[in-house]
Amino acid sequence: MSFDSLGLAPALLRALAEYGYTQPTPIQAAAIPAVLEGHDLLAAAQTGTGKTAAFALPLLQKLSTSGQTMTRRPRALILTPTRELAAQIHENMRDYGKHIHVSATTIFGGVGMGPQINALRRGVDVVIATPGRLIDHMQQRTLDLSAVETLILDEADRMLDMGFLPALKRILQSVPKRRQTLLFSATFAPAIKTLAMEFMHSPKEISVSAPNTVTTLVSHQVHPVDASRKRDLLLHVLSQDSRRQSLVFSRTKHGADKLVTFLNASGLRAAAIHGNKSQNARTRALSDFKSGRVTVMVATDIAARGIDIEQLPIVINFDLPSVAEDYVHRIGRTGRAGMEGLALSLVSHDESGLLFDIRKLLKQDIAITPVAGYEPSAPLRLDAGAPRPKQGGGGQRQQQRAPRQGKPAGAARPSGYAPQGRGEHAAGNQRRRSNRRPAAKA
Ligand SMILES: Nc1ncnc2c1ncn2[C@@H]1O[C@H](COP(=O)(O)OP(=O)(O)OP(=O)(O)O)[C@@H](O)[C@H]1O
Ligand SMILES: [Mg+2]
Numbered sequence: 001m002s003f004d005s006l007g008l009a010p011a012l013l014r015a016l017a018e019y020g021y022t023q024p025t026p027i028q029a030a031a032i033p034a035v036l037e038g039h040d041l042l043a044a045a046q047t048g049t050g051k052t053a054a055f056a057l058p059l060l061q062k063l064s065t066s067g068q069t070m071t072r073r074p075r076a077l078i079l080t081p082t083r084e085l086a087a088q089i090h091e092n093m094r095d096y097g098k099h100i101h102v103s104a105t106t107i108f109g110g111v112g113m114g115p116q117i118n119a120l121r122r123g124v125d126v127v128i129a130t131p132g133r134l135i136d137h138m139q140q141r142t143l144d145l146s147a148v149e150t151l152i153l154d155e156a157d158r159m160l161d162m163g164f165l166p167a168l169k170r171i172l173q174s175v176p177k178r179r180q181t182l183l184f185s186a187t188f189a190p191a192i193k194t195l196a197m198e199f200m201h202s203p204k205e206i207s208v209s210a211p212n213t214v215t216t217l218v219s220h221q222v223h224p225v226d227a228s229r230k231r232d233l234l235l236h237v238l239s240q241d242s243r244r245q246s247l248v249f250s251r252t253k254h255g256a257d258k259l260v261t262f263l264n265a266s267g268l269r270a271a272a273i274h275g276n277k278s279q280n281a282r283t284r285a286l287s288d289f290k291s292g293r294v295t296v297m298v299a300t301d302i303a304a305r306g307i308d309i310e311q312l313p314i315v316i317n318f319d320l321p322s323v324a325e326d327y328v329h330r331i332g333r334t335g336r337a338g339m340e341g342l343a344l345s346l347v348s349h350d351e352s353g354l355l356f357d358i359r360k361l362l363k364q365d366i367a368i369t370p371v372a373g374y375e376p377s378a379p380l381r382l383d384a385g386a387p388r389p390k391q392g393g394g395g396q397r398q399q400q401r402a403p404r405q406g407k408p409a410g411a412a413r414p415s416g417y418a419p420q421g422r423g424e425h426a427a428g429n430q431r432r433r434s435n436r437r438p439a440a441k442a
Pocket of ligand 2: 051052154306
């Protein structure tokens with residue numbers, strides 16, 4: 001299948017060819033025609049399989065071909081959970097839309113309101129926003145959402161969980177009822193799906209793989225270790241190949257800072273990205289990591305969703321996430337666009353229960369391999385009653401989550417953890433990566 005057969009305009013096809021996309025990924029092949037036909041969509045596809053272009057291309061096409069050029073009000077609104085993801089989607093839209101006249105801007109916190117107000121005053125077709133700052137603009141009447149024809153929630157299940165739901169409900173009241181609504185994510189818990197149905201019009205469900213599954217391009221490994229020795233084991237792992245770009249997830253902001261101090265003192269080039277950092281520091285950490293100026297980025301779950309780091313070979317969970325779905329997103333930063341990747345988790349006895357949850361969600365065994373010299377004093381417990389870290393130690397997100405109903409659905413997965421092929425990403429890594437632009441400017 002080629003992009004030509006999906007009904008996209010020649011100007012978009014030209015940009016894709018220049019960008020090095022030769023064929024659509026499965027989610028793009030399924031979603032692009034459905035969006036062009038005007039359907040509401042609940043679309044699930046694994047991490048790193050091109051969901052951004054699956055909504056951005058048909059959106060650009062619709063905006064460039066259907067009139068209403070007199071309005072200065074935005075005709076499309078894309079919501080994301082983080083500023084970095086909003087900036088990244090903006091960058092993707094600029095690349096895909098370089099030969100058409102569709103304007104877009106980002107609206108997110110941590111940066112001045114002034115330039116955002118100016119951009120909105122000049123008039124834009126697409127607003128890509130995080131909910132908090134968007135509501136600030138709505139309150140100050142610097143943004144009018146009454147002309148929105150298309151509403152897109154990227155990382156939709158996150159946008160619908162308890163942390164964002166109140167903001168989302170307010171935004172929904174300000175956009176027209178008659179609109180197209182598109183939801184994209186790699187994971188959809190059943191309760192979230194039910195909630196989503198309430199504000200969509202007979203949506204089409206598109207799922208190009210079994211729900212909540214993790215990309216087969218990633219192999220998983222667990223190193224059991226005592227909590228007190230995790231830092232040293234991390235250093236040991238990172239030192240094996242100090243030039244390798246490694247994304248390390250920490251459950252808390254404070255923990256991330258402490259790790260960075262430790263790693264820098266040990267001679268590695270590390271930077272932290274989390275919600276207590278200034279937007280400047282966040283943007284710099286990500287761009288330094290993307291450019292290779294720092295080799296280790298220690299992140300909280302702020303970097304778990306959607307962020308696309310070219311050819312990232314490894315994700316390390318210094319702490320396991322308290323919500324199993326977050327594991328899928330975290331480790332999905334590697335194994336993207338047809339490349340293989342490694343997900344390594346350092347797991348202490350008190351996190352055994354979280355590992356149990358993850359294995360249950362993935363329906364997959366994960367190899368547990370102790371590292372010589374770092375063997376834990378007690379083995380991990382892998383049963384439902386296994387211990388979990390006490391809440392309050394940074395698992396704040398869990399309390400914000402919508403209650404989950406029933407078990408997450410998932411196809412039976414083969415056991416073992418070896419990579420199982422490259423089937424998920426039709427386009428593979430054939431695209432000319434040299435065409436790509438430098439790291440995102442926020
Ligand atoms: N048709 C294609 N051919 C080649 N590469 C592609 C194609 N579509 C997307 N890509 C590349 O694949 C990578 C992942 O795309 P994208 O960020 O849209 O994934 P995603 O499905 O949104 O993942 P996540 O669930 O993590 O947000 C990007 O680097 C993108 O440029
Ligand atoms: Mg994405």
